Ligand SMILES: [Zn+2]
């Protein structure tokens with residue numbers, strides 16, 4: 001106990017543990033641990049044969065953190081910015097450093113805008129978004145949705161009721177707005 | 191090719207996409223044979239990570255076969271079976287030269303505070319990931335390794351992140367012989383951290399979670415002593431009671447941004463994204479460790495601020511150590527441990543899901559249905 005100098009007695013000695021647990025103590029010596037020391041100057045260890053890598057071609061003005069001196073020689077090309085969300089993202093990268101909350105909050109807001117832009121665009125395509133198949137909720141019926149959750153003391157069940165609201169409420173709101181707009185339009189025609 | 195595509199929070203589907211081209215002379219294109227869904231993919235899936243764009247393919251845990259190499263690639267050729275660490279890195283910058291592969295400065299234009307990760311939002315570089323038939327692998331001479339003949343492919347898959355990260359987390363704890371180690375979170379990384387703590391000489395390993403089936407795994411797979419925090423009014427007091435009121439020597443946070451257990455923190459962070467993640471587990475770690483102890487953090491947190499109990503950490507004189515795992519640094523030693531039978535990583539895999547059913551895979555894992563611990567995605571199963 002902490003009120004006296006000595007460490008509390010251990011229940012199992014190192015020899016007990018070595019007998020019971022495969023590999024116990026194999027890396028007892030920090031020298032055997034591969035990330036010790038944390039930093040070790042050894043540029044030859046990586047397989048790189050360049051001092052500064054050749055540069056990847058920039059096919060569109062690639063957004064970058066203003067904390068970088070220049071565009072890094074290699075970068076991802078997954079989803080170029082487009083639409084309103086793209087404009088928000090480019091603004092956030094151009095204006096704010098990573099130290100500013102505005103940078104991240106603007107990017108998160110752009111993510112929400114992106115999702116809605118993409119949903120709307122999908123309705124004009126041959127493959128509209130489908131909240132049933134794309135959320136995978138069918139697995140609730142095939143993979144023990146109820147018995148996995150209840151009577152098991154899970155802490156997350158306390159807030160899971162929020163999930164359908166967070167997922168469903170914007171869709172319900174969009175449907176309501178569409179219905180109101182449709183009715184207004186119909187009334188004007190009549 | 192067929193690829194998983196993000197459609198917005200909680201929504202993913204499989205789409206037809208172009209096979210990725212070589213964009214840089216040291217790129218390779220890899221045909222994926224096994225991929226996995228990771229707990230940290232759920233932060234993307236839940237819309238918590240800034241600049242996660244619709245159309246992106248997730249997946250930073252994958253292995254496969256080299257399909258094509260760029261003109262400057264020397265170490266790999268078509269047909270090689272490779273395992274790819276989740277970090278994208280150049281091998282030559284200030285950080286890579288010092289072994290900090292997860293902190294590479296030459297591959298992520300979108301941020302300087304984090305390196306690049308396959309399929310992990312534009313904050314981590316905007317690279318498409320491996321939950322697809324093909325994936326672009328930059329710096330093919332640096333990142334991937336040819337899979338040893340004797341290695342089980344599913345073991346290799348878990349080496350690309352979960353096992354390497356868990357083992358790295360135990361290293362960050364600076365464990366000395368006989369230390370009491372408490373691991374928060376019994377997901378894949380927590381299970382591997384618990385198991386690795388023994389290799390480093392822990393005297394006692396305790397695992398905390400709220401899912402009984404994961405705690406069962408922590409007992410059988412990782413020989414740990416376990417506590418379900420949902421059964422205790424105050425898990426911190428319980429930790430003090432079982433450690434003679436001293437506290438653990440080392441606490442490992444293997445939970446990260448989605449931490450449950452405190453409604454307000456969870457809702458502001460995981461639901462409304464106003465924090466870089468719910469720091470419930472991290473705060474429990476800070477409170478449960480002894481004065482002068484060490485906290486190791488490998489749970490993934492976003493770039494935004496989080497309400498962490500920094501004052502307690504200061505007043506207790508704690509050492510806080512954290513990073514993303516530099517995966518390839520761990521491999522030679524972990525290969526030995528697997529060969530010696532000390533570690534059998536694929537024992538934690540519970541679900542094998544065809545790529546076409548990935549939406550169900552994400553839901554099962556995210557909602558923790560069907561006692562899911564680790565789901566693996568098989569692109570050519572259908
Ligand atoms: Zn992972």
Ligand SMILES: [Zn+2]
Nearest residue numbers: 280283286294
């Ligand atoms: Zn680098």
